[in-house]
Amino acid sequence: MSTDYSIEAPSIHGRLSLAEIEELVAQPLDTKPDKKFFIAITLSTGALLIGAFCLTITFLYGIGMWGNNQPVGWGFGITNFVFWVGIGHAGTLISAILFLLRQRWRTGIARFSEAMTIFAVMCAGIFPVIHTGRPWLAGYLLPYPNQHGLWINFTSPIIWDVFAVSVYLSVSLIFWYTGLIPDFAILRDRTTSKIKKTIYSIFSLGWRHSNRHWQHYEKAYVILAGFATPLVLSVHTIVSFDFAVSILPGWHTTIFPPYFVAGAIFSGFAMVVTVLVIVRKIFDLQNIITMDHLEKMNKVILATGMMVGYAYATEFFIAWYSGVQFEQFVFINRVFGPYAWAYWIMVSCNVIIPQLFWVKKIRRSIPIMMVIVILVNVGMWFERFVIVVTSLHRDFLPSSWGMFIPTVYDLGILLGSFGLFFTLVILFTKTLPVVSISEVKAIAEGSQPTHHGGNHHG
Amino acid sequence: MAEKKIFGITALFKDPDSIISAAKKTSLSGYTKWDVNTPYPIHGMDNAMNIKPSKLGFVTLICGLSGTTIALLLMWWTMSVDYPMVIGGKPFFSLPAFIPVTFELTVILATASTVAIMFAFFFGLPENSHPLHDTDYMKKVSRDHYGVVIEADDPKFNETVVKDFLKSLNPVSIDVIYYPEKETYPIFEPKFLGVLAATAIIVSLGTYLTLNSLMYIEPFNWMMNQDKIIPQSKSEYFADERGMRMPVEGTVARGFIPYPYLGELIPTEVLLNPSISTKAILELGERKFLTYCSPCHGDFGDGDSRLRGQFQNPPTLHSDRARNFSDGMIYHIMTNGQNIMPSYSSQVSREERWAIVNYIRVLQRAKNANEHDVEFAKNINIE
Secondary structure (H helix, E strand, O other), X not given: OOOOOOOOOOOOOOOOOHHHHHXXXXXXXXXXXXXXXXXXXXXXXXXXXXXXXXXXXXXXXXXXXXXXXXXXOOXXXXXXXXXXXXXXXXXXXXXXXXXXXXXXXXXXXXXXXXXXXXXXXXXXXXXXXXXXXOHXXXXXXXXXXXXXXXXXXXXXXXXHHHHHHHHHHHHHHHHHHHHHHHHHXXXXXXXXXXXXXXXXXXXXXXOOOEHHHHHHHHHXXXXXXXXXXHHHHHHHHHHHHHHXXXXXXXXXXXXXXXXXXXXXXXXXXXXXXXXXXXXXXHXXXXXXXXXXXXXXXXXXXXXXXXXXXXXXHHHHHHHHHHOOHHHHHHHHHHHHOOOHHHHHHHHXXXXXHHHHHHOHHHHOOHHHHHHHHHHHXXXXXXXXXXXXXXXXXXXXXXXXXXXXXXXXXXXXXXXXXXXXXXXXXXXXXXXXXXXXXXXXXXXXXXXXXXXXXXXXXX | XXXXXXXXXXXXXXXXXXXXXXXXXXXXXXXXXXXXXXXXXXXXHHHXXXXXXXXXXXXXXXXXXXXXXXXXXXXXXXXXXXOOOOOOOOOOOOHHHHHHHHHHHHHHHHHHHHHHHHHHHHOOOOXXXXXXXOOHHHHHHHHOOEEEEEEOOOOOOOHHHHHHHHHOOOOOEEEEEEOOOOOOOOOOOHHHHHHHHHHHHHHHHHHHHHHHHHHOOOOOXXXXXXXXXXXXXXXXXXXXXXXXXXXXXXXXXXXXXXOXXXXXXXXXXXXXXXXXXXXXXXXXXXXXXXXXXXXXXXXXXXXXXXXXXXXXXXXXXXXXXXXXXXXXXXXXXXHHOEOOEOOXXXXXXXXXXXXXXXXXXXXXXXXXXXXXXXXXXXXXXXX
């Protein structure tokens, strides 16, 4: 590879023609699923069913089936919620922030990571609801006139969370669907099956690729990106308020919002890389989702990983500098206490191991990259576990100290959420174009007029 | 075959440079009802087509500001007008704590309505019956061609002139597009409707059965259903299989001391009034009299019932006969009943019945007051 970074590497390799791009992306939709697909979907639905079983048991007997107890009232439920919301941050970051920053390499991976955002937020949404123990009362979280004459408490971080996560899911869905409309039109015009054609026609809304439409459409895309950018930053900020607005040592920290957002991008990118590596291999998309894409993602992982490490260090510094005895105890307890193993998994996976990405060869090596990003996912899950559990298990009074030990139902539901996520991802790869066809066509070589600078302008 | 109506004439191009120049020339020739169809937005096309910048931003601005206003008004009204509550020592209208929800509602209203209004009003979508659909032209511009279409609605439209003009642009091909006789993507096609109906039936049946079998399982009911024996339940432990035990012979329920003169016409004079006419007792008697006695006897015991002749009116309580009843006799009538008046012993407790007796005595004295009573009443302060 050339090391001249003054020239931007082409976003698509192999000089594909517009028709070839279309064939390549639409191919999984036109062919029957093969054996690999069925094996994958069996594994993921198996995990999903285990989760469903554990959840049914939880509904029947209550959250006493989980490891939650008196000092540790927030166990896996909230850990998993924060973990999945974090995963859901990469998609909108790629589709909105990188769009506004005019990073053209985002086009190859935007659709896929947006889909992952939606699926991750769906997984996340389950946890606070089941964590309440009475999920059928979730409607009380919405402000509607009711017989009790009561309203929800708009000054509560939990309500902010409800609004932030549901708005984030809705806006991500709108963003995703808006991007899909031209692709639905492309699929409509290339399919020969009548039923498929009718379905694609309905979803394409009768899109005609008209330039009088493209003009507003592009404007709308900028507007959506403009709103999604502060939104994506606000969501994990508000999730961090769940902790930071309380007065518990270990949670009551002003660094939480930026620290959570950096961690969310970090874990989200790691998850996107994990899944993309597999998808580009299975669907032969190496020319559209190129090694350059993966390398750029790995650079973002390296940068955000260091931000997260910096946040860890800052927390310790502030605990010492504040002179607050309780705060200092919590942090010493994190490092040397009963959950020190979780803390050190977190530090090594999130701060130490990603440092390998300084080496270019490692950034561009699929197997090593795969190991690192999976470890990052593990580390980020443990980060949330450390924040939730170690801050709670040592209460102010030593007589109220306790330990959190997850039960098999906790683990089953966590596995089930991965099952749900991967089931949705696998179904998505077979039903919708995993890469935005029209956007990739627009950045292919020779796709823009030459007098305008064509493909090689800013 | 009937004359087909022309929708417009299309020309296809193979590369982005020629579509830009074609668009420029079409725009300069003064056509107004024409369009360019490209598989993706092409840089510089807006200038080439000479179309004004999009006004979509104003829609977003208005909808976003409405979201802000709605959020703030909702929170102000609920938290400081309808049900004000002090939470964490914050003021009723606590702006910093309202910022997150305000922001989220602004974003959702701005984005959702921008997209909805753009598709519905700016584009007039969904529209699957447009003449361009399902033509070779549309299939090609969807894939890798670039096309210009000049519509027949254009005031300058003339089939041969437009064809010659488009030929001068050196296109790959030229096509005349006619209005279709029927919708090209028939949503009401039987096969599609069949699939849709089958999906709907399967999903609703599945949902119905699942809900019926799963939703009515009582979740964690161990607090409600315990192993102990509750009243009225069956028990295998006792020979008579009753969960409850019968009380010991001669047990008297609290407040239900047996009345010995039941059914007798004239009770013994032994029945003496145990209560004293204190203010509290009289007020209790008044309350109970107005509740249980006044519907038939009238508010002041005049026998002017409110029952509008549904029953025979009782005689007045101010007759000499009634005034000469002993307290025990009045109590006996209430407890035992008389003529068509039933017993009130189950509705009105013993103490309340004696209180009513005292209150009836007050009514009787008030209705038949003598001069001393009038003098006395003048001297006391009646509210």
